[in-house]
Amino acid sequence: MSKRKNNASFKKSNKEQKQHGKKKNHAAQKHQAKPQGNQGNSPNQGKKAVTAELTCNGFSNDGKGLVDWEGKQLKVPYLLPGETAEIAITKKGKYYNTKLKRVLKPSKDRAKPPCPYYYDCGGCQLQHMNSSAQDQLKQNTVDHLMKPFVKPEPIMTMDHPWDYRNKNHMTFGLTRNRQIIGGLYAQNTHRIIDMDRCIIHDPKADQIVHTIKGMMKSFKMIPYNEDSGQGFLRHVLIKVGKASGEIMVVLVAASPIFKGKNNFVKALTKEHPEISTILLNINDKDTSMVLGDQEKVLYGKGTITDTLCGMKFEISPKSFYQINPAQTEKLYGRAVEMAELTGKETVIDAYCGIGTIGLIASQKAGKVIGVELNKDAVRDAIRNSKRNGVNNARFYQGDAGEFMVQMANHGDKADVVILDPPRNGSDEAFLSSVVKLKPKRVVYVSCNPETQARDMKYLVKNGYTVEEIQPVDMFPQTHHVESVAKLVRK
C-alpha cells in the first residue's frame, strides 16, 4: 500500500475512531430487533440505496444469507434462511452492496450475539446464529462441496465453543486526543476497535494484553502509526499452551531500540507470573504482516511447549500451531485412523509445521518423512522429535511440491501421504508427484474444503477414490470449517 493511500485511510480511521462509541451504542440498541449489516458484495460506492423487502432462500459458504433480487442472487450479511427482511441495496456498475436494515420475520435459529463488538469486528461471522444452526451450516457446506465424492460424516462439534483460540494478536493506536487504544481491526479496515476481551480468545491472553495497554503510558511506549511510520509498539502476539499453561508474549515493535525494556519485563512478569517467555520482534516494514524477520528473547527461552495427543511440542513465535487444540486432538485422531497404519509404512507428512501429525503417526508407522517451508517450524519439528524420543522421523525444509517431485524422480516409495496445506490448497507439482509415488492411502487435512475438493478431484481423476470425509468444527463462531478425507488407490 502506498503512503498516499495510507494517509487517506488514516484520516478516515481517525474520524471513525472518534465516532466509534456513538456508533456502537446505536448498533447495540438496534441489533436485536434490527440487525445491522455493514459488509456487502462490493464497496459502497455512494449511490442512493434502494430498500427491498426480501426473503432469504439460502446460505453462502461464508455465512451470508442469499436473496434473489431483479434476477440476481445477492449475499446479505447477518441474514438467515427463511427470514424476511428490509434490505438496502446499492448498485454501481455490476457491483451490489447490501445492508440488512430490519428483520421482519426472524428465524428460530437467530441468536443475540454475546460479543458487543460483533457487528463492527468481522472476526466472527456466525454469532447471530445458535450453535446447532452453525453446525448445520458447516455440515451443509462440506456436504455440498463433497457431493462428487462420498457423503461426509456428521461434523465433530465443540462442547464449549468460546475461549478456544490459543493465539491472539492485538494492535495498538492513538485516538485524536492521544489516548492509547488496543484491540482488533474493524472489518475490512485498519480502524482499531478498542476492546479488552474477544470471547473466542483465551481469557488469560486478553488479560495480558489489557495489562500491557495499561503499562504503555508509564513506559512512554508510543503505539506505531502505520501512516506516519512513527511510534514503537505495533502489535502484541500471545501464544498459550492450553494443556501446559505456558504463555509466550511477543512485542512487535517498529524499532529494536526499546528503552526501559528490563523494567518493562520485570513489571509485566510481576503482574503475570504465568508468562513463560517474552520476545521482541522487529517489524519495520510497511506491511500488513504481523511479524518481522528479526527477533530477540527478552525473558525465558523464546519458545513455549504444549501437549497434544499425549506428546510434547515446542512452538516458536513464527511456527504454525493449530489454534484450537481441543478440536485438533479429534482431527488428528481421525487423520491417524484414516492412515490405517500397521507399524511398517513409510508416511510422508507434507506441510508438517512443527511435526505434530507426523510425530503422532510415527508411533504406528515404520518411518515418517516431514516437509515444511518455514525453517523455524522445521527446527521445532526436529527438536520435537528428539523431545519425544522418536527415532523414525526425519524433517526437511523446502517447498512440499518440489520435495515430492524429487522423491518421485528418484523413484522413492511412500505408503501413505498425509497432507495439510494452507488455505489455498496444494499444487499440481505436489499432486502429480503423489500420483507418481502411488501411495496406498492419502489423508488430506484441510481448513478450506473448497480447495480440498478441487485437489481431490485431481487425485480422483488420477486413480484414487475418496472413502471417508470428516468435518471438524475447529473455528466456532466463524464460517471456517476443517475437514479430513481418506483417499485410497483404486
Ligand SMILES: C[S@@+](CC[C@H](N)C(=O)[O-])C[C@H]1O[C@@H](n2cnc3c(N)ncnc32)[C@H](O)[C@@H]1O
Ligand atoms: C495448515 S498448516 C499445517 C501444519 C501442521 N500440519 C499442523 O497441523 O500443525 C500449513 C503449513 O504449511 C506450511 N507451508 C506453506 N506453504 C508451503 C509449501 N509450499 N511447502 C511446504 N510447506 C508449506 C506452512 O508454513 C504451515 O506450517
